[in-house]
Amino acid sequence: MRTFDMIVVGAGIGSGSLVYNLLKLGFKGSVLVVDRLDALAQGPSAFSAGGFRNLWTTSINQQLCSKSIDMLKGYKAEIGVSCGFKQTGYLFTYYAKAWERIPDAAGIWAENGVNFELWKPEQIEAKIPGLKCGIDHMDPDVAEYIEFEPIVGGVFGKDCGAFDPSQAAVGYFEKSAEFANKPAIQLRAEVLKVLFDTKGRAEGVVIKDASGTEETIKGGIVALCSGPWTNQLLERSGVPQDHRMPIICQKRMLFITDFPDQNPKWLEIPMSIIDKGIYFKEEAGNLMIGRAKHDSPDTFDAEFEPDYYVQEVNLLMQERIPSTSVCKLKSGWASFYDTVTDDHNAILGWHEEHSGLLLQVGYSGHGAMESPAAGLCLAELVVTGKYQTIDCSPLRWSRFREKQLVHEKIVI
Numbered sequence: 048m049r050t051f052d053m054i055v056v057g058a059g060i061g062s063g064s065l066v067y068n069l070l071k072l073g074f075k076g077s078v079l080v081v082d083r084l085d086a087l088a089q090g091p092s093a094f095s096a097g098g099f100r101n102l103w104t105t106s107i108n109q110q111l112c113s114k115s116i117d118m119l120k121g122y123k124a125e126i127g128v129s130c131g132f133k134q135t136g137y138l139f140t141y142y143a144k145a146w147e148r149i150p151d152a153a154g155i156w157a158e159n160g161v162n163f164e165l166w167k168p169e170q171i172e173a174k175i176p177g178l179k180c181g182i183d184h185m186d187p188d189v190a191e192y193i194e195f196e197p198i199v200g201g202v203f204g205k206d207c208g209a210f211d212p213s214q215a216a217v218g219y220f221e222k223s224a225e226f227a228n229k230p231a232i233q234l235r236a237e238v239l240k241v242l243f244d245t246k247g248r249a250e251g252v253v254i255k256d257a258s259g260t261e262e263t264i265k266g267g268i269v270a271l272c273s274g275p276w277t278n279q280l281l282e283r284s285g286v287p288q289d290h291r292m293p294i295i296c297q298k299r300m301l302f303i304t305d306f307p308d309q310n311p312k313w314l315e316i317p318m319s320i321i322d323k324g325i326y327f328k329e330e331a332g333n334l335m336i337g338r339a340k341h342d343s344p345d346t347f348d349a350e351f352e353p354d355y356y357v358q359e360v361n362l363l364m365q366e367r368i369p370s371t372s373v374c375k376l377k378s379g380w381a382s383f384y385d386t387v388t389d390d391h392n393a394i395l396g397w398h399e400e401h402s403g404l405l406l407q408v409g410y411s412g413h414g415a416m417e418s419p420a421a422g423l424c425l426a427e428l429v430v431t432g433k434y435q436t437i438d439c440s441p442l443r444w445s446r447f448r449e450k451q452l453v454h455e456k457i458v459i
């Protein structure tokens with residue numbers, strides 16, 4: 048029977064960072080990474096917008112993202128390949144009522160050394176070609192129906208930007224191969240079950256490989272980096288409901304269009320968040336646009352819905368940026384958020400009821416930007432017995448039953 052000191056389920060960016068940092072910190076054990084897909088980082092990590100920001104309202108998110116930004120900045124020098132790191136900023140826009148609350152958040156950001164500016168409508172309009180902060184250009188009935196109000200201000204995060212999470216994940220795995228105890232990577236293999244001993248300690252997995260052969264593999268630690276599929280796996284493993292994760296799987300789509308016009312400023316736009324949660328950024332010379340569907344159900348249906356862009360997203364967007372009425376859909380895709388229903392934040396650390404089970408799941412749509420730092424912190428937990436760089440214990444699994452939720456106000 049094969050035996051490893053650590054078995055990692057999932058080969059996304061969180062897994063890549065965990066495995067690389069583990070080996071970098073001197074972990075001498077053997078590591079197996081298992082993913083059911085046919086290449087590394089082909090799950091949600093491949094379909095991400097890759098945005099990163101340090102504008103958060105909770106200390107733990109702010110710390111994780113600030114550290115991740117530092118790590119991504121130094122990624123090429125350390126890992127040897129680029130991960131497409133681009134610090135073009137993040138621009139959140141606000142209506143009057145929400146803008147009143149910004150001074151409180153700004154105080155916290157200033158205390159934490161976050162590099163941000165508060166922008167007037169003229170500055171927003173100067174940055175985003177064709178955007179009109181007022182609503183005078185709109186049909187008043189339409190503006191009322193769609194509940195648009197004037198944009199009165201913006202927060203511009205200068206250190207924020209975007210990168211390519213799947214490239215970053217692949218780089219982490221490839222760099223891990225330089226260590227003497229390089230990880231074994233098994234693709235096209237489904238983890239059917241996590242095995243537990245009579246005391247509930249994780250002691251291995253059962254996998255099914257591409258040929259359909261089932262194999263039991265012993266593991267000292269089982270690390271779940273399995274995104275929205277985590278509860279399915281735990282259920283198949285016989286883990287009772289109250290020991291599973293408060294995670295649902297929500298479909299999220301991204302839409303790719305041409306720029307509305309030839310203005311070169313489009314190439315330098317920040318990740319911009321406007322009315323009704325519409326966000327957009329530059330992506331390889333195109334516009335990448337996203338917007339969460341209201342009340343997305345818990346489903347593994349990943350069907351791409353072009354009509355959602357045509358009939359909703361674009362219609363709203365062209366009210367704010369009239370020139371985008373010509374932005375026809377070129378392509379797009381759907382993938383999943385592993386949304387933590389209780390507080391929309393990741394679950395990190397040891398499972399308190401199942402020793403040996405390490406959790407890095409439930410990123411709720413901000414895992415690309417948090418997992419470089421989270422992987423490092425979890426590696427520290429394994430190698431040294433405690434968190435060193437950032438205390439991630441606020442994101443422990445037991446916070447749900449202890450009612451110690453981490454409520455984040457800025458979630459897209």
Ligand SMILES: Cc1cc2nc3c(=O)[nH]c(=O)nc-3n(C[C@H](O)[C@H](O)[C@H](O)COP(=O)(O)OP(=O)(O)OC[C@H]3O[C@@H](n4cnc5c(N)ncnc54)[C@H](O)[C@@H]3O)c2cc1C
Nearest residue numbers: 057059060061083090092095096098238274413414415416
């Ligand atoms: C449309 C969209 C836009 C996003 N935009 C952003 C953004 O701008 N910024 C940001 O920070 N985040 C964003 N995210 C979220 C981010 O992409 C994810 O949080 C992050 O990629 C999660 O990475 P992960 O390492 O947890 O694993 P994932 O990428 O979720 O991968 C999990 C892997 O586990 C494997 N797996 C699961 N169960 C099993 C099993 N039983 N056996 C074998 N393999 C298994 C899967 O095949 C998969 O490869 C976005 C996500 C989407 C979908």
